[in-house]
Each structure stands twice: as structure tokens, then as C-alpha cells.
Amino acid sequence: MKIYTRVGDDGTTSLCDGSRLSKDDIRVEAYGTLDELNAHIGLLISLLQTSSLKEGVQPAANLTDFLSEIQEELFVIGGELARAEIKTEEPVSTQKLITKIEAIIDELSSQLPVQQHFVLPGGVIPASQSHVCRTICRRAERRIVALSHVATVSSKIFIFVNRLSDYFFILSRYLNNDSGISEKIWKNTCR
Numbered sequence: 001m002k003i004y005t006r007v008g009d010d011g012t013t014s015l016c017d018g019s020r021l022s023k024d025d026i027r028v029e030a031y032g033t034l035d036e037l038n039a040h041i042g043l044l045i046s047l048l049q050t051s052s053l054k055e056g057v058q059p060a061a062n063l064t065d066f067l068s069e070i071q072e073e074l075f076v077i078g079g080e081l082a083r084a085e086i087k088t089e090e091p092v093s094t095q096k097l098i099t100k101i102e103a104i105i106d107e108l109s110s111q112l113p114v115q116q117h118f119v120l121p122g123g124v125i126p127a128s129q130s131h132v133c134r135t136i137c138r139r140a141e142r143r144i145v146a147l148s149h150v151a152t153v154s155s156k157i158f159i160f161v162n163r164l165s166d167y168f169f170i171l172s173r174y175l176n177n178d179s180g181i182s183e184k185i186w187k188n189t190c191r
Contacts, residue, residue: 016082030147031078033140038074040133041067047126066104070164073097077157081147094156101163108174115173117185123176130175134168137161 014020021027045067073093121131141161147153176183 015084016079017084019084026143026147026150027081030140030143031081033136033143034074034078034081037133037136037140038071038078040129040136041071041074044126044129044133047129051124051126066100069097073160077160080154080157081144094154094160098156098160098163101160101167105163105167105170108170112170112173112177117187119169119173120184120186121172122184123172123181124179127172127175127179127181130168130172134165134172137165137168141165 011024015027045064048064048067076093122128141158144153144157144161148158173183
């Protein structure tokens with residue numbers, strides 16, 4: 001099987017039902033941005049595994065396993081957004097993962113100093129990559145909201161993506177704190 005089909009050479013792509021639309025359609029932007037986020041999560045997992053190997057310790061299996069679980073759910077949601085007619089029923093797996101994300105955010109937050117200022121992205125490489133995931137997640141959220149103006153989108157997808165960006169923020173703080181790296185803070189306030 002060849003990887004190229006030449007079918008998309010005209011600037012169109014196929015949805016799950018075989019219908020075609022322009023590659024710059026908001027639907028393609030929405031699920032394409034989720035795909036980009038998924039690739040960056042893969043990089044974050046690799047960085048966590050590599051940094052742990054350098055130090056001679058095992059990566060936190062529950063952390064990398066959870067990130068892999070998120071990757072799988074992003075494929076489910078991306079597939080849902082790639083349908084001409086999005087299902088209106090609420091995905092059960094998404095709701096369960098929202099609950100799990102909230103519990104992990106609470107757990108990680110309890111191990112961190114209270115946040116008094118805005119945090120500037122940076123620190124150890126995995127924490128910095130977590131910030132990249134956060135910003136791509138926010139962009140995906142904006143694309144999904146735009147899609148919702150022309151198509152029905154499950155409210156659980158909005159909640160999942162919003163909560164996921166919060167998770168990446170807390171994860172970045174946790175990774176820096178766990179590595180003994182002080183956060184860079186922005187001391188100014190919004191004017």
C-alpha cells in the first residue's frame with residue numbers, strides 16, 4: 001500500500017463518511033489541531049521517558065500511561081469531529097476521563113506551592129513541552145468552538161478540552177517543582 005493517494009492534491013480531504021471538503025474547513029482545523037496536540041503529547045511522553053533514563057530512574061508509569069490514555073481519547077474526539085454529522089449523545093469515555101483529569105489536577109495541585117502570580121512557560125524540558133501542549137490545547141478549543149457555530153458539538157468535548165489545558169498547566173508546574181526548578185513568574189498585573 002502506498003502512503004500517497006493523490007486524492008487530496010486538489011486541496012480537499014475526506015471525512016469519515018467519505019464526503020469531501022476543503023482542507024482549510026473549520027472542521028479540518030478542529031480535528032487537525034487535536035492531531036497536532038496529540039503529536040506534542042507524544043513528544044512529552046518521549047521527553048519524560050528520556051529524562052528519566054538519563055537519571056537512571058524509571059519514568060512515572062502512571063504519568064506516561066495517563067498521557068497515552070489522553071492520546072487515545074483525542075483520537076476518539078478527532079474521529080467524532082471528522083464526521084459530517086456529529087453524534088449528539090455524550091461520549092461516556094470522555095466523561096470518565098474528565099473526572100479522572102480533575103482528580104489528577106487536584107492531586108498534583110496539592111503538592112505545589114500556592115500560585116500567587118502568572119507563571120512564565122519554561123523550566124525543565126518536559127515542563128516546557130507541557131506548556132506547549134497547553135497552548136495547542138487552547139487553540140484546539142478555539143477551533144472546536146468555531147466549529148460549534150456551524151455544527152453540533154457535544155458539550156463533553158468542550159469540557160474535556162478545557163480541563164485538559166488546565167491539566168497541562170498544572171503538570172508543567174508539577175514537573176518543575178519535582179525537578180527542584182523554581183518557576184519564573186510574571187510579577188506585573190493585568191492593567
